[in-house]
Amino acid sequence: MRVIGLISGTSVDGIDAALIEITGAPTELSVRLIRGETCDYPSALQSRILDLCHGASLPLEELAELDDAIAQCFAEAALQVQGDDRVDLIGSHGQTVFHRPRQAERLAYSLQLGRGMAIAHHTGLPTVNNFRQGDIAAGGEGAPLAPAVDAALLRHPKFNRCVQNIGGIGNVTYLPAQHRGDAAIVGWDTGPGNALLDLAVQHLTDGTQRYDQDGAWAAQGTPCLEVVQRWLDHPYFRQTPPKSTGRELFGQDFLNQCQQDADDYALTSVDFLATLTEFTALSIADSYQRFLPQMPDEILVCGGGNRNPYLCDRLRLALPMATVKTTSDAGLDADFKEAIAFAVLAYWRMHQHPGNLPTVTGADQPALLGEIHLPA
Template sequence: MRVIGLISGTSVDGIDAALVEISGTQADLQATLVAGHTFSYPAALREQILAVCADGPLSMAALAELDDAIALQFAEAAIALQQDHGPAALIGSHGQTVFHRPATADRLGYSLQLGRGAAIAHRTGLPTITNFRAADIAAGGQGAPLVPAVDAILLRHPTRYRCVQNLGGIGNVTYLPPQTCDEAVRGWDTGPANALLDLAVQHFSQGAQRYDQGGAWAAQGQPCEPLVQRWLQQPFFQEEPPKSTGRELFGPAYLAQCLEDAAAYQLTPADTLATLTELTAASVAQEYQRLAVSPEEILLCGGGSRNCYLRDRLQARLPSARVLTTDDAGLSADFKEAIAFAVLAYWRHHHLPGNLPSVTGAQQSVPLGEIHYVGGSGPC
């Protein structure tokens, strides 16, 4: 089956679209990337999404308009991909997260992704699966991260301990013991990755730059280690997994506090960017201390995998492991998340579970996603 996976992450950089050829079920799953492309949001829509993520007020009418506008962009991405690379039979759309509230001991979590599946199905003429997080949350899980279930099939090594480290707006890890080991796959959010860095770059460049390409600006600075250690005292970093987070915590208000803290050390913009980069590297290394066995290989993916300075700092913080990318293991580092949601949609189509309770904390494995059929029937 040819399936399209669609996702826009917490950085709101654009829609990653992957056309994937999938066969098998789970143990024998094969997933081959036919084509991948990133489609930028219109500037005004991106600003509106970012404002909502920053807790800006929104009427129900405006929410409906935003939901439809995002769905249209996702649908157009799927249509464009097929025009260039041939038809698909199914779409799996993660949508755009605008709010995420982790589960607690006495309250279910809540996660809202916009880009309604019925509209995508109507526009594309393809069955579309969306709202992947809801079933895991209803089973008592965090609803995130969901990609480790796919990592466990596609990236587990016969003999090596691996960590797959996604570096999107938020970082998350998948811990993969060797295939010959009975130890459970684990995974959780590690903290900020590109979210704070991108916000800081936009602040210091007065909007002229959206991100620090290759980490070149940060590489000119000197990280302030006392400040890194202070930031690592944030309660999220002390929590035990399962855990998840988002821009609700590591967003504009958090950056404002970081900039206020940095002012006391008289840091230059480059120093501040280097220190924020160091926070990501240090938080990843600190989270890895929770693992039973240190990884031999760390496979990076997401936009941060292209940040050479961040990669170097991760290698410095984790010297016993080889820091690579998922490209080195045969899976696109740029489109791995989109590939994963194509697989999760494929599993839902075949009534197979898609979550890992050892990762999300759910009480059981469940199929993920709601199916929206062409012609308006659904979800189911």
Template sequence: MKVIGLMSGTSVDGIDAALVEIAGTTLDLRVELLAGATYPYPDAIRSQILAVCSGERLSLLELAALDDAIADCFAQAVQAIQVDRPLAVLVGSHGQTLYHRPTTDRAMGYSLQLGRGALIAAMTQIETIDNFRAADIAAGGQGAPLVPKPDAYLLGHPIEHRCIQNIGGIGNVTYLPPHNQPDWERQVCGWDTGPGNSLLDLAVTQLSQGKLTFDRDGAWAATGRSCKSLVQKWLEEDYFRAVPPKSTGRELFGAEYLQACLLDASAADLSAADLLATLTDFTASSIADSYRRFLPRLPDRVLLCGGGSRNLYLRQRLEHHLPHIAIETTDTAGLDGDYKEAIAFAVLAYWRKCGIPGNFPLATGAKQAVLLGDVHPVY
């Protein structure tokens, strides 16, 4: 089955689209990437998304208009990636997260993704599945991370313990025990590790007065010096001690959190480059710290994906904090790291059509495995 997966993460870099051919179900799952591309949002829409994520208020009229505008961008991505290529019969769209409130002992979680699937289906004339997080939340889960199950069947290994570490705006990890272990599927776990690129991108935008939106290859940060005492201070944030399953977003690691970091950096007399080096080290340290706290054992290999996997300085800091562990990208395992998340949502849509649950309860905290996603047929 030819499926298009669509994903735009908390960095709001653009819409990742992956056109894939999928066969099999779980243990025999096979995915071939036919095409992958990233389609940037128009500047006005991206700015509005970031403003709303930072607390700007919208009327219901404005919210509806933004929902439609995002759906239009997603539909255009579907149409663009199919030009001169085989046509898909299904679209799996994660949408654009505007708000995520994790599930707690006292309250069910809430997660809002805009870019309504019904409009994507109407515009593209392709059946579309969206709203993947809602069913897991209804079952008592966090609604995140949802990639562990696709990761398990696409990137697991017969004898290696692996971690699949996505570094988007927020970082998330999937732990995969070897497939040769009895009942290995019940040991797969995952959680949001904390900030990925979110604080870095916000800092770069502010420090460059909007001339830059990210630090390419970590080149600017690499000219600075990390302040270890600040990294340790920031790691005292309660989130890092909370036991998984857990999830987070810009609601915590966003503009307000960065302002506190900037105050600390100013008090420590850090230069702009030193601040970026420290924030980069903070992301790497938070990932390594969560592995040591919560994994049943450290992995033999870490496979990186997402935009942060291309940040050479971030990767160096991760290698520093996880010595003696092979750190590569998912590309080395045959899955394009730039589109791995979009591919995952193509798989989740495919499983929804096949009647196969898409969540791993140990990763999300749901009471049971459930079908994920709302189906929007073509009329």
């Protein structure tokens, strides 16, 4: 089956589209990436999404228009990556604009825009979306969802691996070696990934740059560890998994506090970016040391952070016991790994195969994920 996976993460930096070929039964599948594309949002639409993520109020009519505009962009991304190839199915994560973890007796809440029925209509292809809701209905966080796919595609016979996605928010999947049999696969959101760095660069450049390419700017600075330790005192890092987070916690308001702390230490712009980068690396390392059953032999990085050599070097220094590579080194494209994951989740949904890992999300049971929309 040929499936397109679509996702725009919490960085809101564009839509990743991956066309893959899936073969095998749901429990023993293999995937081949045929083509991957990253499609930018129109700048005005990106600004509207970011405003909403940062708490701007929006009348329901405008929310509906935004939902349709995002769906149109996702459909165009699907058609672009499809080219002249035959495609059977689309799996679309959509654009997260709000995520609330579960609290006491209250279910989690997660809202992704870019409605699947509109994508099916524009592309003429069956589309699966709203993946998080099935896990939330089963009492889970609704995130992260990639670990089930990581377990299917990236588990090693001998090595304990961590798959570390560094998008706007970071999340980890711990994959015990296959010879360990039924050892638990666990995972959680580790905290900020690129979101704070991107916001800081946009602020420092008055919006002329969206991110620190290759970490080159931060690499010129010196991290302030006292400030990093202050930030690591945030209660989220002590919270026991399962857990998830988003821009609601590590977004503009958090960055504003970071900037005040940086001003207290008279940090330069490059030192501030170096300190934010160190915070991302050490928050990942801290979560491993607190919550992993044992430290990994390998760490496979994916997402936008895999293209930041400075950040990856800081991660190597923070976790010297493990070899830090990318998922590309293990045969799964690091730039499109998350899009591939949602193509697989759509494939599982069409085959009535559960897509969540309760040990990761905290759900009461395995659940079918996603709503199926058939074109007219």
